[in-house]
Amino acid sequence: MSGTSHIKTTGLTVMGIETSCDETAVAIVDDSKNILAHTVLSQIDDHADYGGVVPEIAARQHISNLDHLIRRTLAEAGVSIGDLNAIAATTGPGLVGGLMVGVMTAKAIAAAAGKPFVAINHLEGHALTARLVEDIQFPYLLLLMSGGHCQLLAAHGVSNYERLGSTIDDAAGEAFDKTAKLLGLGYPGGPAVEAAAHEGNPTRFSLPTPMVGRPDCDFSFSGLKTAVRRVAEACVAERGALFPDDRADICAAFQLAMATCIEDRLKNAITLFRCKTGEERLPLVVAGGVAANQYLRHRIKATADGSNMTFHAPPLALCTDNGAMIAWAGLERFIRDPDINDKDFAPRPRWPLDSAAEPKVGSGRKGPKA
Ligand code: KG4
Numbered sequence: 001m002s003g004t005s006h007i008k009t010t011g012l013t014v015m016g017i018e019t020s021c022d023e024t025a026v027a028i029v030d031d032s033k034n035i036l037a038h039t040v041l042s043q044i045d046d047h048a049d050y051g052g053v054v055p056e057i058a059a060r061q062h063i064s065n066l067d068h069l070i071r072r073t074l075a076e077a078g079v080s081i082g083d084l085n086a087i088a089a090t091t092g093p094g095l096v097g098g099l100m101v102g103v104m105t106a107k108a109i110a111a112a113a114g115k116p117f118v119a120i121n122h123l124e125g126h127a128l129t130a131r132l133v134e135d136i137q138f139p140y141l142l143l144l145m146s147g148g149h150c151q152l153l154a155a156h157g158v159s160n161y162e163r164l165g166s167t168i169d170d171a172a173g174e175a176f177d178k179t180a181k182l183l184g185l186g187y188p189g190g191p192a193v194e195a196a197a198h199e200g201n202p203t204r205f206s207l208p209t210p211m212v213g214r215p216d217c218d219f220s221f222s223g224l225k226t227a228v229r230r231v232a233e234a235c236v237a238e239r240g241a242l243f244p245d246d247r248a249d250i251c252a253a254f255q256l257a258m259a260t261c262i263e264d265r266l267k268n269a270i271t272l273f274r275c276k277t278g279e280e281r282l283p284l285v286v287a288g289g290v291a292a293n294q295y296l297r298h299r300i301k302a303t304a305d306g307s308n309m310t311f312h313a314p315p316l317a318l319c320t321d322n323g324a325m326i327a328w329a330g331l332e333r334f335i336r337d338p339d340i341n342d343k344d345f346a347p348r349p350r351w352p353l354d355s356a357a358e359p360k361v362g363s364g365r366k367g368p369k370a
């Protein structure tokens with residue numbers, strides 16, 4: 001994959017390691033926006049029986065798989081560790097066991113090879129991915145929707161993000177996953193709900209659209225999940241069981257409600273973003289695993305078009321967790337600070353992109369969860 005860049009290319013190459021959740025991923029990217037190699041090992045089968053990610057299992061799988069994945073990625077890229085300019089790894093937010101595996105491995109390689117280690121915020125990896133595949137300049141409006149997060153941010157520059165809104169309870173991906181679990185559609189829920197919704201009638205059930213009409217840019221999805229449970233229970237009471245057409249109709253109604261919420265919140269964020277930047281036509285970037293959903297992408301693009309914003313979304317494989325986004329974020333930071341070396345930076349299970357913003361969910365001694 002390649003593209004034009006405003007970044008001056010000098011042949012810099014960075015390896016990125018991602019182990020914050022249930023994907024072990026490694027990639028090597030250069031400053032001409034080439035992804036030289038890109039490997040992802042999903043642990044879906046290891047967690048499927050539990051209906052969600054089990055942190056201890058995830059950490060063990062990362063330990064078992066990371067070394068050979070790094071070796072394979074280097075071989076596929078045709079480069080040696082000595083050819084790399086830096087080693088980047090997701091250092092937070094995420095599950096601490098997995099983060100430790102990725103960070104310790106990256107630091108060990110960096111120290112042994114005399115290369116800098118770059119600590120990457122996983123959310124910044126998602127935030128910058130669109131710049132790996134397209135020539136998008138700052139500032140842009142970012143809608144970040146993943147398994148653990150749902151936020152609207154003004155991206156002013158690398159390491160410079162301003163939160164405009166955020167979920168006050170569940171993340172968008174979490175709502176998909178919980179809906180899938182309730183309906184017996186398995187894990188991970190997003191792709192399963194999307195596939196079921198394809199066959200469904202979105203108007204048979206009416207689901208709530210929390211926060212719609214409010215003047216801010218925040219989200220709330222926990223009520224939607226409760227409403228899904230209520231509707232599913234009503235179906236079982238009426239027909240004795242949940243049938244495939246019930247599931248399909250509930251999923252279609254769920255996606256419709258979610259799109260309505262996102263559209264409404266996004267319109268407020270566009271107005272706010274314009275006030276902050278003083279510019280009318282700017283990029284809208286969607287990122288994170290939920291951005292892989294075709295129906296939501298389509299609806300968000302329509303909102304962007306109707307609001308005179310340009311729409312940008314990474315290809316599907318770069319929406320869900322991957323190593324290329326971490327390598328690219330590492331490269332962006334290395335280019336701006338060639339003396340960077342985060343070797344003393346410890347894993348941070350909680351690490352907001354905008355540290356100045358008030359936490360909306362799970363604030364605690366160690367900082368906000370989302
Ligand atoms: O970004 P990601 O891979 O990992 C996190 O950083 O959380 O996002 C994972 C989330 C999961 O909740 C998954 O169900 C959701 O993204 N997801 C989707 C789709 N593909 C993945 N949600 C809706 N539609 C999809 N096609």
Ligand code: ZN
Pocket residue numbers: 122126146147288289320321
């Ligand atoms: Zn992610």
